[in-house]
Each structure stands twice: as C-alpha cells, then as structure tokens.
Amino acid sequence: xxxxxxxxxxxxxxTLAMAGDFSxxxxxxEWNRDITASLLEGAHNALTRAGVKPEQIIVxxxxxxxxxxxxxxxxxxYTGVDAVICLGCVIQxxxxxxxxxxxxxxxxxxxxxxxxxLPIVFGxxxxxxxxxxxxxxxxxxxxxxxxxxxxxxxxxxxxxxxxEQLPDTEEPDEE
Ligand code: RBF
Numbered sequence: 001x002x003x004x005x006x007x008x009x010x011x012x013x014x015t016l017a018m019a020g021d022f023s024x025x026x027x028x029x030e031w032n033r034d035i036t037a038s039l040l041e042g043a044h045n046a047l048t049r050a051g052v053k054p055e056q057i058i059v060x061x062x063x064x065x066x067x068x069x070x071x072x073x074x075x076x077x078y079t080g081v082d083a084v085i086c087l088g089c090v091i092q093x094x095x096x097x098x099x100x101x102x103x104x105x106x107x108x109x110x111x112x113x114x115x116x117x118l119p120i121v122f123g124x125x126x127x128x129x130x131x132x133x134x135x136x137x138x139x140x141x142x143x144x145x146x147x148x149x150x151x152x153x154x155x156x157x158x159x160x161x162x163x164e165q166l167p168d169t170e171e172p173d174e175e
Pocket of ligand 1: 090
C-alpha cells in the first residue's frame with residue numbers, strides 16, 4: 001500500500017469558505033515535464049477541490065525553473081491574482097549548475113515575496129535524482145504541488161484577513 005506523507009492539514013472550514021473569492025496564478029516549468037505536469041495536476045486539483053473556480057486559475061508555462069521568478073513576477077504584475085504558485089523540478093546533474101539554478105530561484109522567489117504585496121509560493125522540487133522527484137510528485141511522499149496550493153490558499157486568506165483589518169485611511173472628500 002502506498003503511504004502518503006502529509007505535511008499540511010487539509011484546508012479548514014474558514015479557508016474553504018473564502019476559496020471561491022480567490023484567483024490564483026500558477027507558473028510551471030517545462031524541464032522535467034513528467035514531474036512538473038504531476039505537480040500542476042496536484043495543485044490544480046487541490047485548488048478546485050477547495051472551491052476555487054477553474055476560470056479563476058491562470059496557468060502559464062515557462063521553459064525552465066530558472067524562468068519561474070520572471071514568470072511569477074509577470075503574473076503578480078499584470079494579472080489581479082491573489083497568490084502565485086511556482087512549480088518546477090531541478091534534478092542534480094554532474095555539474096554545479098543545480099546549485100546555481102536552485103539558489104537563483106529561491107533568492108528570486110524570496111525577493112518577489114518582499115517586493116509584491118501578495119504571496120508567491122515556492123513549489124520547486126530540488127532532488128538528487130528522478131526517483132526522489134517521482135516520490136514527491138504523486139508518489140509515496142505525496143504531491144508537493146498540492147501542498148503548494150494549500151499554502152497559497154492559506155496565505156491568500158491571511159493576506160485578505162489582515163488587509164480587511166486595516167483602518168480606513170482614505171481622506172474624507174472635501175466639501
Ligand atoms: N531547469 C529545470 O527546471 N530543471 C533542471 O533540472 C534543469 N537543469 C539544467 C541543467 C543545465 C546544465 C542547464 C544549462 C539548464 C538546466 N535547466 C533546468 C534549465 C534552466 O532552468 C533554464 O531554463 C536555463 O538555464 C535558461 O535560463
């Protein structure tokens with residue numbers, strides 16, 4: 001029997017109640033497409049299962065994981081989505097390329113989170129081999145795309161809740 005390790009609980013009632021109000025952008029890398037397509041399926045299913053309308057999910061493919069930062073930035077800047085999910089898979093090869101790509105993406109996505117007022121979620125597998133990637137893309141260790149989607153939902157909810165608590169600072173209209 002396949003055991004699916006779960007790092008995150010399913011979205012709770014308060015998250016499910018808000019899910020229909022949110023829109024999401026998903027940027028997904030074509031490199032290691034078998035794996036990233038499974039991550040995308042996991043993320044998409046988790047969002048729609050929670051109540052997000054399919055038409056409220058924008059999916060954009062980019063060539064490789066290194067391009068996820070730019071893709072996420074475009075989605076954050078040019079669409080009105082409430083959160084962006086980045087999905088990719090970098091597998092270690094024989095050269096140090098792996099390190100540069102992984103560092104580039106993690107720094108890039110961290111910086112976007114600081115620059116843009118919306119959550120940008122890191123759903124990138126960085127594995128030593130294909131087997132480890134398969135285990136995390138619908139295999140015995142679950143589907144990290146699904147976890148990235150639940151994270152995006154929770155962060156969009158947190159963002160909305162805190163935004164709604166802000167006092168209204170608008171100047172009153174002059175007579
Ligand atoms: N992109 C990935 O998403 N996963 C990889 O495992 C991956 N390995 C790469 C290995 C090498 C040697 C090179 C040159 C690129 C690799 N890329 C990989 C593509 C990378 O993310 C990016 O698309 C290109 O470097 C162009 O900016």
